[in-house]
Amino acid sequence: MPSHGRVEMTSRLRPGRWLARILPPSLLGRLVVVMVAGVLLTQLAGNWLWATQRHAEAEVEVRTATQHLAHSASKVVRFFLSLPANYRPLIIQQFREMGGTRFLVNVNRAPVEIAGIGEQALAEVAKAQVRTTLKEDVPNLSKLRIDFAWPDHLPVSDDGTTLNDMPEGWVQNVVLTKPAPAPILLIQAEMGPGNWLYLATLMPNPYFLDSGNPLTRDRVLLQALSLGAVLLLCILVVRWTTRPLAALSEAATAFGNGERMPELPETGSREFVNTVRAFSAMRERINRYIADRERLFVSISHDLRTPIMRLKLRTELLDDEQLRDEFHEDLDELEMMVKGALQTVKDSDIHENPTEIRLDALLGRMVRDARLAGHQVSFTASGLSVAAKPLALKRAIGNLLNNALHYGKQVELAVEPRGTNIAIVIRDHGPGVPPEALDSLAEPYVRLDHGREQNSSGMGLGLGIARGIVQAHGGELLLDNHPEGGFRATIVLPGAAFTPLDN
Template sequence: MPPQAERWFKRILPQGLLGRSLLIIVTPLIVVQLVSTYIFYASHWDTVARRLSGGLAGDIGMVIESLRSFPGPDNRLRILGMAASKMDLDMRLDVGGILPNTSPPPPRGIMERALFEALRDRVQRPFLIDAASFEREVAVRVQLSDGLLEVFVPRKRLFSSTTYIFVLWMVGTSLLLLGIATVFMRNQVRSVRKLAAAADSFGKGRDVPNFKPEGAVEVRQAAQAFKLMQDRIKRQMRQRTEMLAGVSHDLRTPLTRMKLQLAMFGEVDGRAELEEDVAEMEQMVEGYLAFVRGEGGEASAPTDLAGLVEEVVGRYRREGREMDLHVEDTLVMPLKPKAMARVLSNLIGNAYRYGGHVWVRVGRRPDAAEVIIDDDGPGIPPESREQVFKPFFRLERSRNLATGGVGLGLTIARDIVRGHGGEVLLEDSPLGGLRARVRLPL
């Protein structure tokens, strides 16, 4: 199949599982109906129409032969009366009548074609069929030597109602089966959608407390595997947090002793360097614990993102920082408020550390909410924008913690945002510095 035709074929196919499943069910059903209808119309209905028309043409031919064999008005009345009572044929002889000298219209439909062929074979006289002038009868006019014979035939003698009954039963049962299949397939697809929604919620860091496997055996197996995976990930995160909390406690004790001993040393050579090393170790431990705490622990709750940004910006403004804030709309969405506040504080703090002025915008996009933070600082080279998200990576290579930090701020921010199913992107700012774009799915 050519690529263009394949793309067109994919576009017209249903995209959802329910639509495709129904297509798999409906296509064979339609094919069977078409084949059955063709066979019925081509053989059964045609055969029945020919037999009915042949019987009618034979009756008309017998009456014509009787009129020719037994002439006279009395015999004519007797023969036409017997045709009406025994054959259900309303016959009238117009003495001296002549068929119109016009070519008859071509027969339409199976019934007219069968009747035309039967009259041509069995009557063998000029005739005309009128199936349109009367609703319940078909008029047949036959030219005789002494006049025009008019025959009015009830349509039920030429028409079999089994045709419509067959079609109605076939279409009705097909629609019934399609409705039943739709109900069952919708129930099966619902369980798949619930599994997809649970996986999406868990990927965004939200709890899925009431999820239970349901549906077909394969869907239940996938749901059960998802629950086991969810439990393993939660257990791993909990064990990691507890382990690092213990490491923090163990490290803080010797650090505290080292600080006390340094304070008792007095003025000795190398004391300032040792104090700086101890402070750096302490800050690194606190930063790594903050990184671990950003992975979980806090429950998601409906939160106004715009209000949260305004709250974080307000704290910086109270410190005397200059900042422009533009909020487009109220955005209530499931968030971990404390974790997201830490993300905004880290990004805005970085912008203030390297820039003189900061611009913050909050808005709604078609599929996500965005927080954009621009500064007028030196920015970050494009080749280093992915590396700055690595733990303990610092563009500023000095040991001054006041200017470079410990290299975990952006790591924590991306980890928290990805835990919400979003992403943090670094771009060139139109103001000359760096732009941090936070995208969160709605």
């Protein structure tokens, strides 16, 4: 494949790997994440569209309302401009005694310094509209200050008087603090040297700043409730949908390990019912095949024993002793092959229930037996146990140990945890195995030259039987040469079968 083709294929695979690392491993988690992400994206897009439209509508409303308010303020400014300077405080006092007007009015010698509410888009729109309208209605205004401020400690006069210092009747049309403080529009216009008109009022919509905010408390609460409802329904529906799949997965795992499982109920969606039916049919066919295989081998063993025995008796009638011995050797080899084939079937399919096995006790007994036979075997207690089929696991370890004793003489046994798994290591100090022969070493009837020399009675079935038993437990048999010399066989059992021994 050309290099650019590999680069293109790698670039296609990267997004899938990236998503696989982010998404949870379970189907339930992935469906929940995808559905919640879809709802969140929909809400964000909807909020953005709604906020854009609402902000545009709010700007139009603020401009319209502010224009009417500015026209009213223009009339007040023209009225005070038409009065002599010494009449203006008198008129203001009369306004206050009457209970005030829409505007809180005052006259100062200089503009009052105001602490504004900060940069806010709608406030800037309102200030610009007020300035434009006032300039159009009262073109002879030389200086003009417009701002928004909060009512608390708002200065009204250049002598330090604040809004809080004034009687409630004077400011009742200006101050709004419930349910929340509303910003006050302040207009300061110069009517002459040392004569500034101070106007304070509320906007027609006192809380106009909130009209363009998409994240109001009510809206956020409503969306949070809707997201929570979607998440809850999603978890319930997905769990209800994936629960049969989990049962199917457990049944497939148990069947692969040789355990007996009840029939799966044919309930749920149409696709799941079809899958259950296909799985049940497959399990039945495999069970029939295994049963037929056992019956076949048993029948072959039974049927071949009689002609083999008959042939052995007939060889005794031969006069040629050398020929008679050769016939006996061939028949013995044929009988051993038949027994070995039958043993392969039976030993790899031991029907037991898994139970907790204390590895120190199991391996300790095997080590003691080997030492009594004169072999050098070392073993260090690990304090671990494993859930497995006792006879089957003992058969697998025994085959590996026997091979190690035949070919390596000195043997070391060890048990160690590997992450969530457990490993049983059998290492000998023999000549090892050629690297090219490791892949086929566990195949039936495969024997190496040095194996035939040291163990002429073997048939090459031990490793194959051990591998079948380990795989039936959901584990793996690893065969390799030890870096310091000798051969090493490692039984790795999965985490589901690993149990720490209670002290």
